[in-house]
Amino acid sequence: MSLPLEVPTRQLIVQKFGGSSVADAAGIKRVAQRVVDTQRAGNEVVVVVSAMGDTTDELLDLAGEVAESAPAREMDMLLSAGERISMALLAMAINGLGAHAQSFTGSQAGMITDGIHGKARIIDVDPHRVRTALDKGNIAIVAGFQGMSRESNDITTLGRGGSDTTAVALAAALNADVCEIYTDVDGVYTADPRVVASAKKIDTISSEEMLELAASGAKILHLRCVEYARRFGVPLHVRSSFSQHEGTWVLPSPEDKSTVSEGVALEQPIISGVAHDRSEAKVTVVGVPDIPGKAAEIFQVIADAHSNIDMIVQNVSTHGRGATDISFTLPIVEGADALTALKAAQDRIGFEDIEYNAEIGKLSLIGAGMRSHPGVSATFFRALSDAGINIDMISTSEIRISVVTRADLLDDAVRAIHSAFGLDAETEATVYGGTGR
Template sequence: MSTPTGISLKRQPLIVQKYGGATLADPEKIKQVAQRICSLHTSGAKVVVIVSAMGKTTNQLIDLAKQVSPRPLLREMDMLLSVGERMSMSLLSMALNDLGCTAISFTGSQAGILTDDSHVNANILEVKAFRVEEALEQDKVVILAGFQGVSPKTKEITTLGRGGSDISAVAIADYLKADRCEILKDVDSVYTADPKLVLNARSIPQMNYRHLLEMTQWGAKVLHQRSVDLAAQKQVILFVGAANTDTSNDTESTGTLITHEFAFERKHLLAINSYQRVFEIQLDTFSLVDFQKYLQFHQVGQIQILHQQNSTVWITAPEETLSSLQDFMSSGSHPARITQSELSSVSTTFTQSVTDSDLHETAAILKGAAIPVIQSTVSDLSLHFIVPAEKRSQAIQALHSLI
């Protein structure tokens, strides 16, 4: 765009950033994040920041609740868990204002994150972030509490489930039509495997939504699966990078850019993903749907179905849900049984559709490493294996040798 005098006017870029709990774990880290945000704002960008709870705050709040009540009301859990992100947003806003960078913090409800009335795993219905827009017009940095919203039907505070701050960030980025949504963590990109388990894991500089969605479905922890799905639907450009790296200059920053357009020119093995804990469950008198409703009724938590073979299912869930499930199933008589609990899943994700030769090659690698496969299934882009938990790390490293 240019003025009548021919002088070019460049639109201010609008960047949404989301900072994970590990990057905000203590006051010093919060100050470092504040300096980075202030630098980005000073360079001319409009900035909206979504924060997670500090460090292990959410786990600590869950443990605290269990000490008071073995099965707390879900409404009260949302009231409790939403506190973690409020702490982060307030402290970060304080740090920014001390740097001379005018900032304001909002809770999810203040920011207009409207959800359904489900507690602890709500879905966003609509965003009406009018106050956020007003603050941006006043050249303020806006800090939002992730993971939470409000139900317009019940007027109750809700939370979006584990990793919900990613969903908050994408939803806000879509509403504001941000130039991109940056997910900033304690790792600097999406990798071909967990770099803590595979020392020679490689950074993936660019990929598309479809591949990242496949990876998150089978255990990659880089983003919440629902956030990737939402980004794909709304065409929100994502960037995954380290919180301690400057991303204001695209040509110099490391990280992974996720868009709709990018496609790999040839087929190859893209990444190895894994769930650390998997349960094998025998459904004695239940259908799978009835079993899920049964757990929901007893407030055990949301589970993810990995595989099903007749009346046997293999499931995973966040650690606290698996612990609750184990405690629940071991008390009294239930129409389902945990038959194995020391299992893991390992998956290989390809850039194009899986073939028989892919299955034979990966199966041969696992057999050569003496790793027993309890169950295997195939999806369009991935192969999935259930293995003994003590063989998980070995299986990941063996399969990564194919990349």
């Protein structure tokens, strides 16, 4: 009697490592070993790297020393040196382990972007040089965060979340089997483990839910990378560069969940997780004339100041007939500009006053299952009420409920909601270092 031989499937795997994973020579060598192990297990491997640990900050410091402000084109030229260093060193470390690696800049890897320096968008990916390197049996290392402008052929950078987006875009263009995002935690958790010690790692989550989690302040994956993965159907695997454990699979459509692991239940859980965010402030425009078009005028002023509004609430009038209050949240960093713009428009729009509060927190409960479970809202608000937490603003989508509370009550609120939906694990989560770009 003979056992059937299990033939491992050859996969094309894109692995992305952030700046904290390649912060020094030891980190680079550890990453190199993991990459080589992945290839030796029979896979094709493309690696996307960020700049080493503090490189970006050091370059920004130098820029600040030579001039008060810098042209965006030159800033991109400067910052793109960071990945050039880390990717060449990683290629050397891989070669030192007896495997073969070639590094490619964003431009060489065919990352074609628009011309908006500092936050360019990818408009095309032509990875033929990467494909050729793989065909020759090489590991391809690609600089994250950077590309080349189609119009000007100038070097661009992709802005926040850029390296994750590079990895997903390459995975889509190469038709990769998976895009692995290495980070300093084991995966995506049902809540931030630093706030909720009993938070559980999520094994699989739909990209729709992950999108809501990312938009709601979960820092582990950037919104933009999740959007890209969802649009192009790229399975993401978020995992730790410090362990060999399976992390969290973020899957383009719910049906795909069953393909990952036989052990995963086919039925979705009602709730995926709880996200929180302290980076927003609340603006209340008081005494807005109750005339059609006034709200539009206000939001046009904010848009012209390039601020991104998140939640909006138009209060019931408390000023007698003819006036109302409009509250909204926006990133704290954009608060000053928005207030200046609003004050300049006060006479024209005709409102009475502006109130500004940066001491707020936002809590979001996310779960695709809540679509068909009408009891979720009731449980949610009862839990907050039982914990003595007042709610300032509410906004909902089909798979999300978000509320704004006082900042100092936010952690209590997150723990209360996490428990109320039965998300608590029996063991505590492990948390490692910081995050890169």
